[in-house]
Amino acid sequence: MLHLNIQGLKDRSAWEAAGIALPRYDVEAMKARTLQRPSWVHFGAGNIFRGFLAAAQQTLLNAGVTDTGILAAESFDFQIIDKVYEPYDELSLLVRMHADGFYDKEVVASVAGGYKADCAGPDWARLVQVFQNPSLQLASFTITEKGYALTDLAGETLPVARQDFAAGPDAPRHTMSIAAALLYRRFQAGGHPIAMVSMDNCAQNGKKLREGVFAAAEAWERAGLVPAAFLAWLSDQKKVTFPWSMIDKITPHPSEQVKKALEDLGLQDMTISRTNTGTLIAPFVNAETTEYLVLEDAFPNGRPPLERAGVYFTDRATVEKAEKMKVGTCLNPLHTALAVYGCLLGYTTIAAEMADPDLRALVEHIAAEGLPVVEDPGLLSPRKFIDEVLRQRFPNPAIPDTPQRIAADTSQKLPVRYGGTLQRYTQRTDLAVSALEYIPLVFAGWCRYLLGVDDALREMPVSPDPMVPALQALLAGVKVGTPETCTDQLRPILSNAAIFGVDLYQAGLGEKTEAAFRAMLAGPGAVRTTLRRYLSERA
Numbered sequence: 001m002l003h004l005n006i007q008g009l010k011d012r013s014a015w016e017a018a019g020i021a022l023p024r025y026d027v028e029a030m031k032a033r034t035l036q037r038p039s040w041v042h043f044g045a046g047n048i049f050r051g052f053l054a055a056a057q058q059t060l061l062n063a064g065v066t067d068t069g070i071l072a073a074e075s076f077d078f079q080i081i082d083k084v085y086e087p088y089d090e091l092s093l094l095v096r097m098h099a100d101g102f103y104d105k106e107v108v109a110s111v112a113g114g115y116k117a118d119c120a121g122p123d124w125a126r127l128v129q130v131f132q133n134p135s136l137q138l139a140s141f142t143i144t145e146k147g148y149a150l151t152d153l154a155g156e157t158l159p160v161a162r163q164d165f166a167a168g169p170d171a172p173r174h175t176m177s178i179a180a181a182l183l184y185r186r187f188q189a190g191g192h193p194i195a196m197v198s199m200d201n202c203a204q205n206g207k208k209l210r211e212g213v214f215a216a217a218e219a220w221e222r223a224g225l226v227p228a229a230f231l232a233w234l235s236d237q238k239k240v241t242f243p244w245s246m247i248d249k250i251t252p253h254p255s256e257q258v259k260k261a262l263e264d265l266g267l268q269d270m271t272i273s274r275t276n277t278g279t280l281i282a283p284f285v286n287a288e289t290t291e292y293l294v295l296e297d298a299f300p301n302g303r304p305p306l307e308r309a310g311v312y313f314t315d316r317a318t319v320e321k322a323e324k325m326k327v328g329t330c331l332n333p334l335h336t337a338l339a340v341y342g343c344l345l346g347y348t349t350i351a352a353e354m355a356d357p358d359l360r361a362l363v364e365h366i367a368a369e370g371l372p373v374v375e376d377p378g379l380l381s382p383r384k385f386i387d388e389v390l391r392q393r394f395p396n397p398a399i400p401d402t403p404q405r406i407a408a409d410t411s412q413k414l415p416v417r418y419g420g421t422l423q424r425y426t427q428r429t430d431l432a433v434s435a436l437e438y439i440p441l442v443f444a445g446w447c448r449y450l451l452g453v454d455d456a457l458r459e460m461p462v463s464p465d466p467m468v469p470a471l472q473a474l475l476a477g478v479k480v481g482t483p484e485t486c487t488d489q490l491r492p493i494l495s496n497a498a499i500f501g502v503d504l505y506q507a508g509l510g511e512k513t514e515a516a517f518r519a520m521l522a523g524p525g526a527v528r529t530t531l532r533r534y535l536s537e538r539a
Contacts, residue, residue, distance in 0.1 A: 002266045004283050006089045009107065018265040020093070021106040024062045031090075034068040034112035037135040040304065041127070043175060044142035045074040045081065045114060047251040050092040051285035052293070053140065053199070056309035057110040065305050069110040071130060075117035075175040076143065079275035084283050085114030087269070093284040095258050097398035103261065104289070117178050119171050131182040132189035137301045139179070140197040141209060142247070145412040146466055147175050147200070148208045150215055153411070153470050155498065165219035169226060176212030183213065183240065184226055187233050193300035194240055199247045199293070201327050203416050204320065206244035206296065213242075243296035244316050246323040248331065250290075250393065252401035254282035278464055288399050290388070294322045294379060312379050321377035328420040329370030330385045333442070334363040335406050336417050338394070340445045342403025343463075344455050344527045349402060354395040358528070361535050364390065365438040372431060373424035404463055410446055411467035411499060418442070419501020426507060434508025441534055443500065443509075444516035447490060448527060453480045455527040467499075483521040490514050 002014055006027060009015070015022050040057070042049055049072065060066040072090070074080050084092070090111040096104040115123040130136060141147070150161045157165075164177035172181040179196065186194060196213065198205035217234055220226040234240050254272045262270050262284060272282045295306070297313040307313055312322075326332065335350075341362065342353045353359045367386050374382045393399075418439060425433035450471050454460040457480060462468055474492055479485045494504040494513055504510040519530040 001268050003268050004088045004091050004093055004107070006091070009091075009109075014266070015107070019105060020265070023058060023107060023109040025064075027109040030061060030067065030069050030109075031112040034071065037068065038071055038112075038130050038133055039068050039135055039137045040140070041071045041073055041130055041136065042140045042142070043073045043075055043117065043179070044144075044147070045072040045085065046077075046142065046279065046281070047285045047287070048142045048247070048249060050108065050111070051094055051251040051287040052247070052249045052291055053142075054092065054108050054110045055094055055106070056293070056306055056311065057304065058106075058108050059309040060304055060306070061110055063308060065308055069112040071113045071115065072111050073115045073117040073127060075178050076147065077275050077277045077279050078116045078118060079273075079277070080279065080281055081114045081116050083273045083275065084281050085111075088283050090114050091283075093262065093267070095262070095284055095286045096289045097258075097286055097396070098289060099392065099396045099398055101398055103258070117175075119173070119178070119181070127182060128185045131186045134190070134192040136186075136192070136194055137299060137303055138195040138197050139182075140199050141175075141179075142199050143175050144200060144409060145202055145416055146409050148198075148202065148212050149412060149466070150174070150176060150212060153467050153496070153498065161215075164216060166223070168220050168223070172216070174216075176209075177216040179209070180213045180216035180220075183234065184217070184230055187230050191233050191239060193238065195243055195299040195301065195303065196240065197243050197245060197295070199245050201247065201332055201416065203323060203327060203420050204244060205323070206242040210242035237298075238300055241298040241300055243298045244319045244323065245296065246292065246294040246319055246326055248290070248292040248326050249287060250399060250401055251285060251287040252399060253280040253405055254284060255286050255400035257400065258284060258286045286400065288393060288396060290393055292326070292380065294319050294377075314379065318377050318379065321375045322379060324420055325374050325377055325380065325382045325385065327416060328418070329367060329374045330382055331389050332413070332417040333366055333370060333421070333439075334389065334394070336410060336413055337363055337366055337442045337445070339403040339406035339410070340442065340449045341527070341531065343407055343460060344445065344449055346454060346456065347403055349400060350394050350406070351397045351399060351401075353403065354390070358531050358535060360390070362438060362441070362531065365535070366442065369436055369439055370421045373421055373428065404461070407449070407463040409465050410463075411465050411471065414443075414446070414499055415501045422500065422502045422507060426502060433502075436509060437512070437534065440504070440509045440513040441516050441531070443494070443504070443513045444520065445527070447475070447493065447513070447517050448520045450475055451478060451480060455525060457481070457524050478521070480521050481523045483518045486514075486518050486521060490517060
């Protein structure tokens with residue numbers, strides 16, 4: 001039997017017999033060195049971190065080009081630490097899933113510790129010590145789009161943020177306040193340089209992180225809770241930087257099929273758990289083989305040589321082009337379209353959706369609408385990237401990704417995944433944003449999805465999203481089967497530039513979205529009928 005813990009790794013021959021690669025370094029010695037002189041702490045201890053970033057650091061450790069690992073911190077879902085870090089000595093089993101059904105399997109041991117970023121918990125003092133250590137080079141983040149949000153749908157400051165701004169750096173709860181508080185401790189300990197690196201799928205993610213940190217720091221300075229010198233230090237790019245990035249790797253929920261395959265090899269305790277926030281987590285991470293990370297090379301205290309693990313380092317302008325290409329056109333908008341319509345049409349995997357001619361045509365048209373405003377970053381070809389996504393990555397039957405997972409937090413994703421494209425259209429004199437047809441069809445499908453009834457008129461769960469209660473309240477009175485019940489309920493949603501990046505009515509897309517939405521209310525099968533009509537009329 002194979003046990004995923006430090007003691008279990010000592011039976012190397014049994015792991016190798018099971019076809020599972022092991023770390024080629026002394027894990028316990030690496031952990032001791034990392035705790036003594038940490039260089040990298042990461043916030044957001046979930047699958048993208050374990051399946052990509054931790055694996056990249058392991059590549060460096062295996063090659064002997066670094067000798068320390070990463071400290072993982074979780075600021076939102078503390079049960080991740082309880083369920084898949086502490087019981088397994090911070091080890092993860094990475095399963096890379098090939099389209100032909102073959103699994104590459106590797107024990108990733110580069111995480112030297114898993115901490116709960118809870119200011120009232122026992123790990124807080126340890127995190128403070130990490131940030132006070134001159135050796136720390138970077139803090140990175142994969143906390144999803146909503147992790148940066150400090151305001152609600154109406155633009156009002158969230159209650160947790162208001163409390164943090166009043167309480168000061170001793171009692172932060174929101175991740176942006178936590179980051180600001182830990183930076184303040186670093187400032188107090190001598191102000192050694194550091195890079196704060198967002199690796200989330202957000203447009204200008206480094207800017208979002210900087211704005212969030214500064215919102216807390218400036219509130220504290222106004223209240224006399226921190227000195228003005230702290231703000232000056234934060235503003236000094238020789239001391240603190242907020243590099244931009246583009247990250248891409250599909251890491252879906254843990255698969256029961258993968259769990260069984262691992263258990264058949266003799267792996268013990270491969271339990272898939274659901275945390276109290278609804279996150280599905282397991283000691284293994286199943287992921288696609290494709291991965292990209294493009295980083296702005298702005299690290300004032302040095303950095304790991306991640307180019308040795310396939311990471312691209314470049315300037316901010318190139319990062320922004322790569323991010324706009326991927327997040328705003330070539331992958332994420334297509335994912336969101338498949339998520340919304342996949343839920344409505346009863347699909348449970350993205351791969352199965354790609355075998356549906358209507359849905360495949362929809363995402364091909366959405367990509368075509370976005371391409372005219374994409375700049376080629378040079379590192380990656382937009383056209384080749386789209387082709388890889390549509391021909392290899394999304395159709396990969398080995399990837400157990402679901403539209404229900406991707407539909408989570410759609411209100412937070414739309415301004416990132418579509419807003420930039422709409423804004424760039426409005427800035428072009430040779431293109432008319434009002435001529436777009438398929439992007440507004442996604443917005444109509446999302447509004448139809450919010451009603452919680454699928455195309456067969458069955459009750460359908462709506463994935464977690466902080467804005468769902470407010471959005472569903474605005475749609476009150478709209479009934480599937482009676483399109484006339486839709487009067488003006490959509491206007492406050494479609495006119496909200498915080499959701500779409502622009503006021504859709506001012507862009508000439510509001511009425512188009514309304515028309516498609518009403519058509520989808522006609523009765524059973526109306527979503528499919530509307531989709532086919534748009535595809536045929538505009539082919």
